[in-house]
Structures are given as C-alpha cells and as structure tokens.
Amino acid sequence: MVFSSVIFLGIFLPLSLIGYFIMPGRTGKNIVLLIFSLMFYAWGEPKWVFIMAALTFADYMFAMLMDKVNKKGLKVTLLSMAVISNLSLLFIVKYYNFFVSAVNGVINLGLPEYDIRMPVGISFFTFQALTYVVDVYRKDARVQKNYFYLLLYISMFPQLIAGPIVRYSDIDMQINDRTESMRGFVDGMFRFSIGLGKKVLFANYAGNIATQLLEDNFNGISAAAVWIGVFMFTMQIYFDFSGYSDMAIGLGKVFGFDYKENFNYPYMADSISDFWRRWHISLSTFFRDYVYIPLGGNRKHHMLNIMIVWFLTGLWHGASWNFIIWGLFYGILLIVEKKLKNIGIDISKVPVFGNILVLIIIVYSMALFYFVDFGKMVQATYYMLGIGNRISLGIAEKTIIYKYLWSIPVMVVACTPIQKKAASKIFKKETVHTDILQSVMFAAVYILCFILILNQTYNPFLYFRF
Amino acid sequence: MQKKHYLLCAALIIIPICTVTFFTVYAFWDKCEKSSKENRYLAKCPEYNAEAWFDGKYEAGLEAFLNDHVYRRDDVIDAAANFETLLKKKQAVQMTKSTRERKDIGTDALILEDRILALYINNDDITNELIKTCRKLYDIIPEKLEKYIMISPTRIEFEEEEYKQYSDSQGDVIFKIYAGMPKDVKAIDSYLLMKSAVGTFGTDRLYFRTDHHWTELGASFGANALLSAMGKNLVNPLMYEEVNQGSFYGYLAVMHNTNSDEMLPDEFIYYKNAEDIYEDAYGVEGADISQCIHEKLVEPSRAGYYTFVERSYQYVVVEGKTKGGGNLLMINDSYGNALVPWIAEQYENIIMVDPRCFTGGKKKLLDIVKEYKVDSFIINLAGLIPGSTFAGDMEKLCK
Known part of the structure; x- marks a missing residue:
C-alpha cells in the first residue's frame, strides 16, 4: 500500500487513527498499531508478513541470548548468526539473481536464476533489524523482552517500506513510554500533508517529464533534453523520497513517536561530503556507525574503507551495476574531495561556485542512478557531453518541457529553505493563528491530492523498490 | 495554547479526512458499471478468496474498484483535469508520442x-523489410492473378511546409517500394491523384482533423486510382447526396487526450450511393458487417471513426453488385476498408484481409483465392504504415 493512494487516504488512515485513539492504555494502542502495521505490509504481499515476523523472531531470540551470556566470544557468535540470517534473506530475495548472472557472465557455471519477487521495503526493515541486534550487542540499547513490541518496531507502518531507517536505540523508550498530544496531532498531520503534497504535486509531475524525455523520447534525444530529463528525475527523487520521509515523520508524531530527520535541503550542499550529510541521513549514518567505523574509519585503510562503504551504499539501492557504479562514483568523489582539502583546495569555501558545481555533479550522478541499462547509461553520458546528438531541444522535447515549465522554478525554490525562512519571518512566534493556518493548509492539500491521485496514472514511489 | 484552539485545529484536520473517507467508502454502494466519459467499464468489486488474497490480486482489484467508484467520480476527475489545465502552458504547436501501445498507427503526432x-x-x-515481404507475398499468389500495389499518402504529406518539416516524405518511400516490386505487379499511383484533389478540395475535406484516416471523399480519389488501374468505371462523389452522420473525435484526439474544449470535433459525412452498392457483407467471425456501415460508424463509445467496418476482422467478404465483375482480394489496412463503398458496386466479391488479425497463414490465404475464384490481388496500405509493424504482420501470411 502506498500513502498516496485512495485506499490509504480514504480508508486505512482514518481507520488506524480511530482505532489508535479510541483504544485506551499504552499496550492497547501498541496492539492497534501493530495490527494496522501488519495489515499495511500484508496489503498486496501477505506472505512476506510471515517471513518478516519469523526474521524478527530470530532477531528477538538472538538478542535475548546475547543479553543472557557473558562470554564475549559467544556474544560475537550470536551477533554473527543474527547478522548472517538477516543478510541471507536480503541476499536471496534481492541479490541472488544479480550475483548468479554476474558469475555466469564471468565463468559460465550455468547457475540457475529464480523468479523471486522482492518484497517491498526489505532493505529498510532488514537494516532496522540489524540496528537492533548490533545496538543490543554494543549495549547501546536494552534488549526488548516483548516480541510483539520488537515486531512493532520493525513493522511500524509509517516508516516500514521507504524509511527513514529508524534505529532501535532512538525509539526504544518511546515504545513503552510516549505521549500523544493535540499539538503532536496537528503538527504531525501538517507534516504528513507537506509530504503528500511533495509527492503528488511535485514528484509525480517531475517524474512524468523525466520519463517522457528519458524513456519515450530517448532515441534521438538532444543533449539539453537529457540534462533537463535527468534534472527532473533529480527533483522527482528528492520530492518523492523526502515526501515519504515527511509523511513518515508526520504520522510518527501523530502516534507519539519522534523520528529523526532524513533530509536537510540536500541540493543546497556546498561539497559532496556536505551533500551526504543532508541526503538520506538515516542511511549514511547507518553505514558510518555500523560499517565505516567498525572497519577502522579514518584510522586505518581510510580510502579502502570509504570505497567499501560506497560500494555497499550503491548495492543497497539495487541489484544492478549502475547502482554500484553510482556508489563508487561518490566514493571516488569523496576521496578526491578529501585529497584536495589536504592540499588546501576546498570548494565549499567558494559559496556559489561550490553549490553549483556540487549540484551539477549530483544531477549527473542521477543519470547513473536512473539508467539501469548499462548501455543506455553510457549513451546518456555521451549525450550529456554533446557527443553524438543534437545540442538544442527539438519540438517534441519542447512540447514536454514547456507544458510544465512553471514547475521548474517552483521546484527549485521548494528544494531550498527559502519558504521555511519566509514562514518563520511572517509568523515570528507560534500563535493560535499559525496552528489554524497549518490545519487549513492540511485540509487544502489533503483534498487536492486526493482529487489529483484519482486522475494521475503516474504515481510510483521510487524508494519502494529499495 | 488553549485547548479549544487545538480542538478547532483538530476539527479542521478531521473534516477533510472524513470527507475523503465518505467519497471512498461510497464505492461500496455505487451501482455504476461504466464510465461514458472514459469510454470503459468500471472495475467490479473483487470476490474475496484466500488464493486471490495471497496472490495480491484481491488487493489490486479492490484498489481499482475504489478508484473507479469514488463518489461523483466524473466530477472529481473533471476537477483534477481543470486543475491540471490551469498548470499547463498552452503551445501553438506541440509534438507528442502516444502513450498507447498501437504500433500500426504512427504514434508521433503534431498537435495544432x-x-x-x-x-x-x-x-x-522497415521499408526494405516491407519490400521484401511484399515480394514474398506476391510470389505465393498464383501467377494467373492480376497483381497490384497501392500505397496512399496520409494527411501530413499535404500540409504546409512549416509542419511537413517534422515528417519524412512519404512520396519518396512510396515510389521506392513501387520500384522494388516484381515486374508483374502494377503500381497504382494514388499519390498524384490525391495531390491534385487536395489542390481542388483542400486537406480538411479529404482527411479528418482529429483522426488518422481519410474521409469518404478522400477515399473516393483512392478508389478512382484503383478503378482506373483495373479498367473499371470511375466514380464521381459529387453526384451523390451528402449525409452528415454526426460529429466525433477521432482516434488521434483520443490517443493524445485532446478531445476536450481545445479542438472542434470532426464531421462524419458519407455519400448516399454506398447504401446499395453491395448485396451482403460478412466477417468471418460471424459479425453482421452490413449493420456497421455508415449509420453506426460514429458512436461516442467507439473513440472515433473506424472506416467502413467497425473493427479489424481476420477477413471480410463483401458481395458486390456486378456478377462477373471479378473477385478482388485486398490485403489492406483501414485506409483500404474505406475504399469499399466506392468500388464494391463493380465487383462480384471483394475479400478484405487484415494482416494484423489474420491467423490462417499461407494455406488459408490460398484457400480464399480458390474459394472465391479471385482474379485480382492488391496490397493496399496507407503511407504511414511503412513505419510500423505491418511488414511483420504480412510475413505471417507467407507462412
């Protein structure tokens, strides 16, 4: 089930809100939330609910045992078993066929491929499960003695299928002890509407233009159209994913949870490392804390550690070479950036130039991300350099772009903190009027998005597939 | 912050949620089965069973059902379309690609x-492939038959230069195909005839504005080219009474979603002669083709004009008025269908084979030649077809 659907907005959300708020007591509310979360995940793929529940049970048992034993060696063994069981499932459903085709391509072993349909959001909930067992091992979090509460943490519907990756240690206490409030409800629903608006009003239009340019019109496409198409995809992926994160954070707030921010105006970054501090923060911090630092961080094999982390980051996004190339591309850029800094060259010190250069690199990297077909990716790169195609827009491309030309400056502004700063200037302090205005805006966006969803044939959630 | 203010805010949030819930839940009481606006049947509420649930089919079906049966759905969609119209910048000339998967019609279009x-x-x-396939097809046809080929140009060929620049010349391709045919195949030049007719009548009378076909008047010139080549009498459309059957938005308008207030519909005009030019017409799938001629051609539910027969059949047999007038086997597309009202009178039988649907292969084709004592054979296409899958479809006739 996706948030921007008739069934979610018209049935699931109201029912879950009613069920949650009429149920008295913390336990009761958690049970309601768990039931709705399982139903949410089961919608369309019921069999995976059982696998998720089984995997959570394995993690629950491993963590309980780790908590009980004192020997370090045994603890490490239990942790390894937990990590292997989580990653094995991820490997089988997400990477097996890719691995087999790569092996068969190099040394033809004739390994069979299987038709395995990847369950949505598996990368997100597997990583959440990993944070639990690792945090318990490190004693950063207490062991959860109630299996159903652990299942609730893993399956919580606001962030289940497209993140943010919530660490167990961040909401450990909130599962048993949190407070819902009118303020949280109003703020949370407003935040939800912002995310919904980002998705329906911006991401879908941007995605539509990107698809028309980069798919339907790719043969004979001009250099300008590739750049604009990839730029629109850059907009789509930001509004799509940050919109989903906004909706997740908003719904979390409604139910009394406090999720960490996942985006911080990433396209305003003045360096590549700054970009990754602002983009998909929960994933970059996961890799920093659970892979990069344990590998030795910047103390030993610094460059190798960076490349390992970015190889894995790319691979996390999908079982395809383009994602690996995309990840390694960022790994190399980060190394180059560090080396340049060491010799006194720092692009972030040149404000506008730094921002523009980083943005151009980000947009190009989105071409690597977009084209799953390797040949097409190479071709797009040539086209972007003006090799082998026209430079200026043709009439078919103009038709697609001019139709929604207005949206480009609007989206660009929406990617910056300008509107937030303007709002904070207008409403210098929080008053009754700001709350009422927020609620009115929620109503307008909610109804408008519902109307548009009915008429939109293009309504994908990009991060679902990860 | 006072509690009552929060209650007001909560109410402002809850009211739209309840409204959306009402609009959605209404679906379970909605009795509507089809949408005349979208020209399709609406999704039915799926029956629940464990297997469908586990497959995800039940859930997908229920979502489709809810989408289709929202309270006042047509109005909601109109509101969405109006909102999107507000956002869209109008352009004098637009070029689009169809979002639909029809390969037998040129999918790139210029919207004026x-x-x-x-x-x-x-x-x-593709052109070379078509030449190769046509040659193969002529090879399997018995030698004693008169063999013809006629490829007619479409509207863009006769448009102003400023629009023609987006299209390639069909004339060059047509003559290239003709030059590639075996010596015993006579090429029928409808191109020059159409060109001169456009000079006399104007493009709008010979071709539809919202559809990819030629009009009945336009088809009469194609028919005359064919009749002249086959030594038959020419027809004069101006001798017949014009009947306006009504207005319609053609396939191109529907395909490119422009059948709104932006563009006037086409008028379907036919000529009274066609009512009694043949004795009977029947499709091999048992449909009564005679019911589909003229009076039923323009129907809002059919998304445009389908030229003579209501849809594509494997083959259609038209019994003409002239015993001993000869039996013509046409391998044709819908451009060819439109010729029939003008030529059927002078033949004993016309058998129209649509290679896109024909599944009988070579054997069935030769059976038809035998059964109807075919003496003339023609491949009759529209000029835009060489850019499509037609060659591949014709290839199946040779196997």
Missing part, C-alpha cells in the same frame, strides 16, 4: 490548434 497530424518517420530498414 485545429487538428492533429500523425507524423511519418521513415526507417529504411
């Missing part, structure tokens, strides 16, 4: 304020 022009994009490989 008053008409849509299907563009012709030449592809030498």
